[in-house]
Amino acid sequence: MSSAPPLELVGLSKSFGTVKALHGVDLSVRRGEIHGLVGQNGSGKSTLVKVLSGYHAPDRGGVIKVDGHVLGSQAKLRHLRDAGVAIVHQDLGLVLEKTVAENIAVGSFSAGRFSRRVDWRREQQRAAEVLDRLESAIDPRAPVGDLDVADRSIVAIARALRAQRPGRGLIVLDESTRALPKHALEDFYRALRGVVSAGGAALMISHNLEEVMQVTDRVTALRGGAIVGGTVPTSATTERELAERMLGRAIEELVHTVGDVASGDDRLVVEGLAGRLLAGVDLTVQPGEVLGVTGVAGAGWDELPYLLTGARPARSGTLLLDGERLDLTSAGPARCIAAGIALVPEHRIADGVAVTLSVADNITLPRVGSNGKPWRIGSRWQQTETQDVLAALDVRPRRADVPVGQLSGGNQQKVMLGKWLQGRPRLLALHEPTQAVDVGARQDILRAIAATASRGVAVVVASIQPADLAAVCNRVLVLHEGRVTSEISAPTEDGIVEAVYAGRLMLSAHEG
Numbered sequence: 001m002s003s004a005p006p007l008e009l010v011g012l013s014k015s016f017g018t019v020k021a022l023h024g025v026d027l028s029v030r031r032g033e034i035h036g037l038v039g040q041n042g043s044g045k046s047t048l049v050k051v052l053s054g055y056h057a058p059d060r061g062g063v064i065k066v067d068g069h070v071l072g073s074q075a076k077l078r079h080l081r082d083a084g085v086a087i088v089h090q091d092l093g094l095v096l097e098k099t100v101a102e103n104i105a106v107g108s109f110s111a112g113r114f115s116r117r118v119d120w121r122r123e124q125q126r127a128a129e130v131l132d133r134l135e136s137a138i139d140p141r142a143p144v145g146d147l148d149v150a151d152r153s154i155v156a157i158a159r160a161l162r163a164q165r166p167g168r169g170l171i172v173l174d175e176s177t178r179a180l181p182k183h184a185l186e187d188f189y190r191a192l193r194g195v196v197s198a199g200g201a202a203l204m205i206s207h208n209l210e211e212v213m214q215v216t217d218r219v220t221a222l223r224g225g226a227i228v229g230g231t232v233p234t235s236a237t238t239e240r241e242l243a244e245r246m247l248g249r250a251i252e253e254l255v256h257t258v259g260d261v262a263s264g265d266d267r268l269v270v271e272g273l274a275g276r277l278l279a280g281v282d283l284t285v286q287p288g289e290v291l292g293v294t295g296v297a298g299a300g301w302d303e304l305p306y307l308l309t310g311a312r313p314a315r316s317g318t319l320l321l322d323g324e325r326l327d328l329t330s331a332g333p334a335r336c337i338a339a340g341i342a343l344v345p346e347h348r349i350a351d352g353v354a355v356t357l358s359v360a361d362n363i364t365l366p367r368v369g370s371n372g373k374p375w376r377i378g379s380r381w382q383q384t385e386t387q388d389v390l391a392a393l394d395v396r397p398r399r400a401d402v403p404v405g406q407l408s409g410g411n412q413q414k415v416m417l418g419k420w421l422q423g424r425p426r427l428l429a430l431h432e433p434t435q436a437v438d439v440g441a442r443q444d445i446l447r448a449i450a451a452t453a454s455r456g457v458a459v460v461v462a463s464i465q466p467a468d469l470a471a472v473c474n475r476v477l478v479l480h481e482g483r484v485t486s487e488i489s490a491p492t493e494d495g496i497v498e499a500v501y502a503g504r505l506m507l508s509a510h511e512g
């Protein structure tokens with residue numbers, strides 16, 4: 001076992017034109033540790049990972065050492081693989097058309113010695129083994145495109161674990177745990193701890209500071225591309241201190257964003273809604289109310305935003321919004337948008353933003369039709385509206401003209417939200433609205449959702465994060481096997497977790 005650190009960065013910088021994404025970064029990851037890396041949206045975390053992976057060439061002068069060996073000016077995939085460096089990128093980097101086993105095998109096939117043909121039966125078995133370590137029941141033969149985000153994350157993590165060899169290597173995780181439900185998280189932490197205590201190491205990027213406190217041994221914070229305060233033992237810091245270090249300001253506790261519900265008629269009435277997993281749900285939302293829906297993976301709650309907005313056809317179900325009735329089996333997205341129904345989806349790249357269009361175009365696109373002629377794009381109202389969104393959600397850089405694809409993950413998420421929060425939909429359905437954003441932005445977003453509801457918009461939030469639901473919802477529905485099994489008014493984080501897992505135990509007792 002070599003004594004050199006698995007990863008050492010010295011004076012690493014990376015500029016994009018005039019933007020200095022990384023600025024003289026020194027960082028050392030020790031063998032046997034889980035090293036946390038935290039930082040505000042746009043602080044350079046993913047850029048650091050992409051420089052390490054060889055996707056971006058660093059500026060001259062910086063040094064990257066893996067196991068004591070200097071990587072050339074641009075790391076080669078082969079060198080990384082030989083050194084046992086496995087990276088889970090923020091966008092997961094999976095091939096959706098390929099199976100789970102094929103995705104897990106990429107980069108480390110077990111080919112026959114002479115034929116060089118990939119032994120797929122063996123790969124499938126290996127995939128099953130590593131999924132087993134994560135206590136996951138995903139079928140190795142399933143196409144990744146059929147999986148939800150939680151399962152996709154598990155596949156990406158499994159691929160990285162698959163590449164580890166005992167006693168060496170480094171696993172890099174760029175916000176890979178965000179979508180995982182509680183029980184999957186615990187299995188993953190156990191597997192990760194196993195890898196590092198066998199002599200590996202991990203660099204773990206996360207916006208979930210509670211997780212960082214719980215899982216990491218040491219932690220480093222980035223702000224504006226530079227390290228602030230050096231690397232410290234996690235036990236010597238606190239969640240609040242970390243947040244202050246990365247944001248450069250104190251944050252107040254997010255106590256209460258839940259607004260009052262106006263009395264009067266229901267704003268939204270949904271009857272008999274069924275989809276792929278959803279098996280007949282009735283719900284109502286009152287003016288000013290934020291309704292949460294949650295449950296374990298596969299319970300159907302996460303279909304709701306898409307069925308309610310016509311993004312996916314329902315098997316059955318009608319929606320009554322301010323007296324206007326829509327048949328959700330046939331309405332489709334165009335009619336729903338015309339009726340004032342808006343969706344903030346989970347897959348921001350696939351469904352939410354147009355990465356090649358500018359920030360201004362993305363934010364104002366939904367209102368181009370109602371605010372004058374399409375050829376008047378670039379006119380004053382568009383500029384004003386864009387600047388309002390950029391300021392309200394603190395998008396960085398605060399520029400209307402850059403393509404959205406050049407923003408960091410969290411800043412893309414803010415643009416997608418801003419596009420709908422700025423408008424005046426009658427119904428707003430959101431799926432995981434605070435994904436990818438830092439602790440400061442999370443508060444801004446939750447407040448913005450509450451403010452939208454207080455203007456009379458009916459809001460439905462689907463989320464696996466009990467803390468988000470507790471912070472913003474007036475009421476939460478918990479689903480199991482496609483049906484609502486409990487309704488929580490005045491929800492708390494503990495109350496939600498309990499209802500989700502109580503139902504899970506109940507169901508497995510039935511099955512067993």
Ligand SMILES: Nc1ncnc2c1ncn2[C@@H]1O[C@H](COP(=O)(O)OP(=O)(O)OP(=O)(O)O)[C@@H](O)[C@H]1O
Pocket residue numbers: 016019021039040041042043044045046047048090396397406407408409410411436438
């Ligand atoms: N290809 C690119 N071209 C131009 N600028 C870029 C490019 N990629 C990243 N940037 C800029 O570099 C900075 C750092 O972005 P990066 O994606 O590393 O942030 P991050 O810390 O990962 O943020 P997040 O938590 O939101 O994922 C941002 O200002 C971003 O806009």
Ligand SMILES: [Mg+2]
Pocket residue numbers: 045046047090408409410
């Ligand atoms: Mg990032």
